[in-house]
Amino acid sequence: MPKGIPLTEEEVAKRRHEIFHQVARVFLKKGFQETSMRELAGSAGVGKSTLYDYFRTKDDILIYFFEDQLNDLTEAAQKVALHNSPADFRLRQVMKVHLEFLQANKSLFMKLTTEAQRLKLESQKQIQKKRHAYQDLLRGLIEEGIREGKFRNVDPLLAARMLINTMAPVVFTTRPTGTAQEMLEETLDIFLKGLQA
Amino acid sequence: MPKGIPLTEEEVAKRRHEIFHQVARVFLKKGFQETSMRELAGSAGVGKSTLYDYFRTKDDILIYFFEDQLNDLTEAAQKVALHNSPADFRLRQVMKVHLEFLQANKSLFMKLTTEAQRLKLESQKQIQKKRHAYQDLLRGLIEEGIREGKFRNVDPLLAARMLINTMAPVVFTTRPTGTAQEMLEETLDIFLKGLQA
DNA sequence: TACTAAAAGCGAACGATGGTCGCTTTTAAG
DNA sequence: CTTAAAAGCGACCATCGTTCGCTTTTAGTA
Numbered sequence: 001m002p003k004g005i006p007l008t009e010e011e012v013a014k015r016r017h018e019i020f021h022q023v024a025r026v027f028l029k030k031g032f033q034e035t036s037m038r039e040l041a042g043s044a045g046v047g048k049s050t051l052y053d054y055f056r057t058k059d060d061i062l063i064y065f066f067e068d069q070l071n072d073l074t075e076a077a078q079k080v081a082l083h084n085s086p087a088d089f090r091l092r093q094v095m096k097v098h099l100e101f102l103q104a105n106k107s108l109f110m111k112l113t114t115e116a117q118r119l120k121l122e123s124q125k126q127i128q129k130k131r132h133a134y135q136d137l138l139r140g141l142i143e144e145g146i147r148e149g150k151f152r153n154v155d156p157l158l159a160a161r162m163l164i165n166t167m168a169p170v171v172f173t174t175r176p177t178g179t180a181q182e183m184l185e186e187t188l189d190i191f192l193k194g195l196q197a
Numbered sequence: 198m199p200k201g202i203p204l205t206e207e208e209v210a211k212r213r214h215e216i217f218h219q220v221a222r223v224f225l226k227k228g229f230q231e232t233s234m235r236e237l238a239g240s241a242g243v244g245k246s247t248l249y250d251y252f253r254t255k256d257d258i259l260i261y262f263f264e265d266q267l268n269d270l271t272e273a274a275q276k277v278a279l280h281n282s283p284a285d286f287r288l289r290q291v292m293k294v295h296l297e298f299l300q301a302n303k304s305l306f307m308k309l310t311t312e313a314q315r316l317k318l319e320s321q322k323q324i325q326k327k328r329h330a331y332q333d334l335l336r337g338l339i340e341e342g343i344r345e346g347k348f349r350n351v352d353p354l355l356a357a358r359m360l361i362n363t364m365a366p367v368v369f370t371t372r373p374t375g376t377a378q379e380m381l382e383e384t385l386d387i388f389l390k391g392l393q394a
Numbered sequence: 395t396a397c398t399a400a401a402a403g404c405g406a407a408c409g410a411t412g413g414t415c416g417c418t419t420t421t422a423a424g
Numbered sequence: 425c426t427t428a429a430a431a432g433c434g435a436c437c438a439t440c441g442t443t444c445g446c447t448t449t450t451a452g453t454a
Binding site: 200233234235245249 | 448
Binding site: 030031033034117118120121128132135154155157158159161162165166169170173174175177178183186187189190191192193194195196 | 227228230231314315317318325329332351352354355356358359362363366367370371372374375380383384386387388389390391392393
């Protein structure tokens with residue numbers, strides 16, 4: 001990277017992604033909190049301060065990519081949610097997309113989700129808004145299902161939060177009862193049957 | 198506490214409880230990870246090393262009491278689970294006991310549950326066994342419900358984990374949709390209807 | 395009564411951490 | 425050739441969790 005010439009925003013974003021994927025290799029193995037900035041820098045082949053040139057704090061390294069992925073999930077889910085089919089079918093499709101995200105790239109999003117819950121409380125506040133956006137998307141689908149007579153009259157936000165909070169721990173567990181796909185399908189079955197009108 | 202005379206195990210346990218409830222006052226406000234050993238010691242009116250005389254590590258302070266409460270919950274739930282009534286009714290009663298635990302002492306167990314998820318990964322392994330014990334209790338109830346024809350044939354461990362993992366985040370939320378009682382009741386409704394034969 | 399070992403309590407010190415400061419090198423503009 | 429600006433980064437800082445070893449108190453023993 002030549003000095004003396006300021007980087008464009010694209011170059012900064014590209015550099016962040018490069019650094020992230022390099023540091024991810026080490027922290028996904030031993031845990032984000034268990035990995036020091038010195039170790040992260042070493043695995044990216046840069047100096048410790050370089051991390052601070054691209055990220056405000058240590059927590060921001062994880063937040064930046066967690067939010068990136070959560071945005072992608074919300075957008076992908078939004079596309080599915082806009083299909084012209086019954087709400088319960090679309091909800092099921094959205095949750096399949098969610099599972100795909102959880103499992104992609106050696107469960108990167110899954111692991112980021114788990115690590116995000118272990119960040120400092122201040123850091124978690126930053127993520128909250130984007131989590132709400134995804135919750136609201138599911139809430140909309142559940143509301144449609146209620147209007148269509150497919151779902152009974154439950155609190156849609158509660159149901160949305162119930163579903164989301166169930167996802168990661170049910171799939172990412174030390175006591176699996178089947179494949180991730182099977183566990184998700186069964187969880188969805190129980191949930192959707194619980195909503196059935 | 199007189200020196201020169203070794204403390205009995207009861208005295209040690211009593212002392213631990215005293216210290217814990219003193220340190221809890223400060224870390225429940227600002228987060229366990231956000232509170233230093235120096236601050237914990239100060240709030241208990243003891244020296245920093247005194248904490249190490251009673252607890253092996255910082256994490257052990259929280260683990261000791263989290264496990265204590267989880268044992269109490271499992272025992273209380275066990276008593277309810279042994280009643281002579283339909284399994285679906287008993288499951289509902291057990292979850293009421295669970296909510297009582299989550300809400301007691303200004304949500305002490307709830308907050309410990311949340312903080313426990315932010316401990317070091319090694320520390321979390323320590324808690325796992327006791328978590329499994331509670332999961333197995335609910336699994337047993339669900340299995341009975343299936344045998345009684347009250348529940349349909351789902352994987353009982355998956356369903357148990359689904360329910361437990363739903364509890365804390367649904368009730369302890371920044372986006373409540375009612376009182377804790379109401380949110381729990383509705384969550385249980387959705388879940389039990391989902392299991393219905 | 396004096397001595398001694400053992401126990402509780404604890405502050406100084408240690409090695410490690412996240413984060414900052416300011417230096418070095420490279421680059422383009424004038 | 426000079427200069428300002430930018431990227432990169434290691435030494436340094438304050439604070440952390442944990443350990444070491446000291447002080448005080450106590451009871452048992454000679």
